[in-house]
Amino acid sequence: MSAVQPALPLYPYQRRWVLDDARFKIAMFARQCGKTFTSTLELALDCARAEALGQRRRWVILSRGERQAREAMNEGVKLHLAALSAGFKAYDYDWEPGIKALEVELPGGSKITALPANPDTARGFSANVLLDEFAFHQDSRAIWKALFPVISKPGLKLRVISTPNGKGNKFYDLMTGADDGWSRHTTDIYQAVADGLPRNIEELRKGAGDDDLWAQEFELKWLDEASAWLPFELITACEHEAAGKPEHYQGGPCFVGVDIASRNDLFVIWVFELVGDVLWVREIIERRRITFAEQDMLLDGVFRRYRVIRACMDQTGMGEKPVEDAQRRHGSSRVQGVLFTSSAKLELATRGKEGFEDRKLRIPEGRNDLRADLHKLKKVTGATGVPRFVADSDSNGHADRTWACFLAQHAAAGGQTPIEFTAAPSLPRGFDNLGAADDEAEDHLALIEPRSTW
Template sequence: MRDHSRFKIAMFARQCGKTFTSTLEIVLDCLEAEAAGRRERWVILSRGERQAREAMNEGIKLHLKAMQRGFKELEIDFDANTKALEVELPGGSRITALPANPDTARGFSANVLLDEFAFHQDSRAIWKALFPVISKPGLKLRVISTPNGKGNRFYDLMTGHDDGWSRHVTDIYTAVADGLPRDIEELRRGAGDDDLWAQEFELKWLDEASAWLDFELINSVEDDNAGRPELYTGGPCYVGVDIAARNDLFVIWVDEMVGDVAWCREIITKKRATFAEQDALLDDVFARYRVLRCCMDQTGMGEKPVEDAQRRHGSTRVEGVLFTAANKLTLATQGKEAFEDRKTRIPAGDNALRADLHKLKKVTGPTGTPRFLADSDSSGHADRTWAKFLATNAASSGQEVIDYRRITHHTTDRSTAITRGAGWRNKKGIW
């Protein structure tokens, strides 16, 4: 708050006040300008519409109301696909919050706050579009985020030196030492994932070299509308099921094909679910969605659930997949290609899912054969990841095409009809 540098960047642990503090600076800057008879213009670029709304409602408006300052609030269509939230003060100062993309970044000449910048899709393209916009002397740029691996523009900015940027770091230990009421050990145990704790709370730059799906790749396919069953449009669905009975998670992943993109509609996770419960959950999915194909983990204890599902829903719709080394390589490769080609959409802001997807690592054995490993912890054994890959595999064959040829009916005797391949029926209605 006391740093008035033109270019300022801060890396905070989760829930340690980065948006609260940054939006307070914006409000104070606008009120100071109004008191001096000037106008200030600020734009908050967030990773998505939901985050932009949170920054406005839980930051800007919260501070203005606490200070008992009047303001007018608007919701406007920035373009056909983007809504912008805006607050206007009596003296004409304005604060706008909207989702970040290269077009929205290019559309303003204003002071800018990049909120959770490490998680923005196309962060490098956004940066290229944005920086010329704030080149006017006196305009301020604020960048805040938790880390999200090394493959994004936030990492480049945060690790730079002697480039005119003022840098700040607040990890969980610093925040608690400064008075934030948090139980560190309770949080660490509750996180249940060393990578998640290291990145989200200790602000470590994780080594992405062995991760099969790095955080930037995961982030690129996140969408606020994914993972919401109520948005199912009735289209064809493909399902992946990872079987578990004891320590790991039982997971059902449902993808709906919308055009050529697989939208996650629902992820069902259960721990220590009985086989009867698992059967009931899968039956419910088949009842609520138009499932064309379902791929299930048939390894070990999966033999009976697969056989039972085939009996209930048909062997043409339910396929068992043995998790051999070759099959796992095929599943993982198909799954990663869907992420790289942006042919899938997954729920945004789900930390457990992000950690699960990032957990899978590819290692090379002594014979040169690739293997996929994932540490087992309280949140599973990359079970959501394998369920997703199974759903992707289910969709890989595309929709079933029914081929047919017309059979012409003839008024002729039975022998001629059979010779010509036509249908024939006697007076009793028997073909």
């Protein structure tokens, strides 16, 4: 811990943060408790100290977006440096920072820059870093992968601050780690008030009028279990070590869900085999940025390897042609297109969740990417009261596996389809002289399309 005391009066929780000189430091602060003010104060003091010693410091603030980057600069860095500049002048020290919109450069060459965060900006510098509201950064894991090697140079520091935003992001991983060299700080509204912050807790809680808002923004609770459509408890309860392995296929009836890819989203084929009354995952095929021809080949392979009774495919938008082509190849009674309207998604998600709740599914064990995908789907209610389902898009996908899973369950919901056919007439004696008559007769029978009775 540094022995330098800040000149500004700070609450104890703010002093604890500013004076903690750990190389890797992370904190959760309740809303409106001064986390940006506090974290940018450390940056300003560090640069001013370096200037006094004839050294240079380089700090980069990565914020959720440009607006947040501007706020960090205007409401934090510039405010502190203006106060420090006045202090220097009081001691007859000629010091005035040069200030641009999102960058400050001190006379001795130290700099503080604020930028919107993305994987590209995270790679483009070598500096000390402050990740501001990191739980809300889009694609936080990709940003982290790009960023961490940048601060690997000895002596560079990393600061991470945020309020919680569920468990599906890198901030949660960092904040809940242990014995990994990180210094962790947590200041909820109760601790802040106990340390002297003037807030009326009961008045704020009643005024919020939303238990989830209060729990997350002020009590710093991880709310995924309340807001996620599929809580981790449901997901892990359906995991099995034998699921997801094609070699365990027993030859039973199979039901398939296909989520059509859109640019960087995943193309997913989900295969269930019905064993007794339980749907076992036999295979999950995932590809990114492949052609429609390659998608068709993968689906045809599934129909060859498994006894597919029914396949449901996302027919929305670009899915129209893949569905039409699959119906032509495999029969319209075995391939059904599903338009992702609000009502259809509600039906799919409701049936999908019931499968997890009833423990009628077996999914692969220990796949963190699959868990995260299934867990990221959230049900929200719009201004009109109509429920809809949303999921953040990141490097792990856009809940593509989840919708493929739900489509496969939808395919299974109709039960097994009786195969009806009309026997081919007997072939005249001698027909085989025309060449390969037996093979042609078998091919003819194989092409007879089963007719669904549901």
